[in-house]
Amino acid sequence: MKSNINNTSRILHLNQLDKTKKLPPDEYQAKMKILKNRIRELTFLSKAKERPVLFVFEGWDAAGKGGAIRRLTQEIDPRLFEVHNISAPNSEEIQHHYLWRFWNRIPQKGHIGIFDRSYYGRVLVERVEGFASESEWSRAYEEISLFEEQLVSFGTIVIKFWLHIDSDEQLLRFETRKNDPLKRWKLTDEDWRNRDKWSLYEEAANQMFQKTDAPKAPWFLVPANDKYFARTMILETAAERLQEELR
Template sequence: MNWNHLQNRVLHLNQLDQTKILSPDEYQVKMKELKNQIRELTFIAKEKERPILFVFEGWDAAGKGGAIRRLTQEIDPRLFEVHNISAPNAEEIQHHYLWRFWNRIPKKGHIGILDRSYYGRVLVERVEGFASEPEWSRAYEEILLFEEQLLSFGTIVIKFWLHISAEEQLLRFETRKNDPLKRWKLTEEDWRNRDKWSLYEEAANQMFQKTDAPKAPWFLVPANDKYFARTMILETTVERLQKELE
C-alpha cells in the first residue's frame, strides 16, 4: 500500500473519504515497517541538526493522543517532547498568543510535538469568542510568518488534522462516559463543543485554505478508522522526512 500523501492532499473536510479502513493484520505489518523507518529518519535529522515540529489538531476524541503514542514508540525518548496545549495560564495570557509557543520550539536535532497548538487562535478562540474578529483575522498572517521563521531555521514542520464524523464522535464520547478508565477524558466542554460543530468546521476549512504552505502543508486525516488514521500519519511522516532529509 502506498498512498503518496504529499501529492494527493485534500484541504476541505467534506471531501475526505471516511470509508477507508485497514485490517488489524495489515495495520500490524505496516506499523512495524513505518516505525523502523521513522526511528532511522529521526536519527538522520539529529545528525543533520534539523529540528522537527509536529502539529496535531482535530476534533475531540479524534485519536490525537493515540496517534502521537504510535508515532513516538520507536523514537529515542531523549530526542522528543510532547506538549499538551490547553488554555493559557495567567502569565501567558498577558503576552502575545505566540509567546508561549516559542518556548516549546524544538532545538536542533530534536522533535517537538504539539497536541493542540497555536492554531487555537483561529479555532477555539475564534469560535468561543476568546479572540475578537480583528485578532483572529490577522492571526493567519502571523502564523504564516511564525512558521516561515521556523522553516528558515531549518525546522521541518508537519501538520495534521484528524477528522471524524459527528456520529463517530458521539459514539466515542459514549464509550468514554461508560469506561471508568477513560471517563476523565470527557468534559462538559467537549459536549458543548458538539453544539458548535458547524462553526468549528467552517473555521477549520478556512484555516486550511489560509495557512497551507508549500513547506508547511496541512494533511487532513480520515480518522473514523483508527488503524487507517495512525498508519496514514506515520506514512506521511516518513514521506515528509525523506523528502526533507534527502
Template sequence: MKQNLTKSRILNLNQLDLSLSLPNDDYQVQMKEYKNKIRDLTFLAKAKNKPILIVFEGWDAAGKGGAIRRFTSEIDPRLFEVHNISAPNTEEIQHHYLWRFWNRIPKVGHIGIFDRSYYGRVLVERVEGFAKESEWARAYEEIFLFEEQLQSFGTIIVKFWLHISSEEQLKRFEDRKNDPLKRWKLTDEDWRNRDKWHLYEEAANEMFQKTDSPKAPWFLVPANDKYFARVMVLEAVTKRLEEELK
C-alpha cells in the same frame, strides 16, 4: 496490499472519505515498517541538526493521543517532547499568543510535538469568542510568518487534522462515559462543542486554505478507522522527513 495513503492531499473536511479503513494484518505490517523508518530518520535529523515540529489538531476523541503514542513508540525518548496545549495560564495570557509556543519550539536535532497548538487562535478562540475578529483574522498571516521563520532556521514542519464524523464522535464519547478508566477524558465542554460542529468545521476549512504551504503542509486524516489514521500519520511523517533529509 500496501496503499499510498498520502498521494493526494485534500484541504476540505467535506471532501474526505471517512469510510476508509485498514485491515488489522496490513496495519501491523505497515506500522512496523514505518516505525523503523521513522526511528532511523529521526537519528538522521539529529545528525544533521534539523529540528522537527509536528502539529496535531482535530476533533475531540479523534485519536490524536493514540496517533502520537504510536509515532513516538520507537523514537529515542531523549529526542522528543510532547506539549499538551490547553488554555493559557495567567502569565501566558499577558503576552502575544505565540509567545508560549516560541518557548516550546524544538531545538536542533530534536522533535517537538504539539497536541493542540497555536492554531487554537483561529479555531477555539475564534468560535468561542475568546479572540476578537480583528485578532483571529490577522492570525493567519502571523502564523504563516511564524512557520516561515521556523523553516528558515531549518525546521521540518508537518501538520495533521484528525477528522471523524459527528456520529463517530458521539459513539466515542458514550464509550468514554461508560468506561471508568476513560471517563476523566470527557468534559462538559466536549459536549457543548458538539453544538458548534459546523462553526468549527468552517473555521478549520478556512485555516487549511490560508496556512497550508509546501514547507508546512496540512494532512487531513480520515480517522473514523483508527488503524487507517495511525498509518497515514506515520506515512506522512516518513515521506516529509525523507524529502527534507535526502
C-alpha cells in the same frame, strides 16, 4: 508498501475526505512495524543533520490525536522528543502575545517537538468561542504563516495533521468514554458543548487549511473514523516528509 499519500493532490477541505477508509488489523500490524522502524531511522538522521522537527496535531475531540502521537513516538529515542499538551493559557502566558508560549516550546536543532493542539487554537476555539475578537483571529492567519516561515528558514521540518471524524463517530467515542471508568476523565462538559457548534468549527477549520497551508508547512487531513487507517497514514506521511526534507 503502497502509500496512502499523494502530496500533489492533498485534500484541504473536510467534506472531500473519504471517512470510510479502513485497514484490517493484520495489515495494520504489518505496516506499523515497518513504519515505526522508518520513523526511528529518520529521526536519528534528523539528529545527525541537526534539523529540528515540529509536528502539529489538531482535530476533533476524541479523533485519536493522543493515540496517534503515542504510536508515532514509540520507536523514537525518548531523549530526542517532547510532547506538549496544549490547553488554555495560564496566568503568565495570557499576559503575552499568544505565540509567546509556543516560541518557548519550539524544538532545538536535532530534536522533535510535538504539539497536541497548538497555536492554531487562535483561529479555531478562540474564534468560535469568542475568546479572540474578529480582528485578532483574522490577522492570526498571517501571523501564524510568518511564524512557520521563520521556523522553516531556521531549518525546522514542519508537519501538520488534522484528524477528522464525523459527528456520529464522535458521539460513539464520547459514550464509550463516559461508560469506561479508565477513560471517563478524558470527557468534559466542554466536549459536549463543542458538539453544538460543529458547523462553526468545521467552517473555521476549512478556512484555516486554505489560509495556512504552505509547501514547507503543509496540512495533511486524515480520515480518522478508523483508527488503524489514521495511524498508518500519519506515520507514513511523517516518514515521507522527513525523507523528502532530509534527502
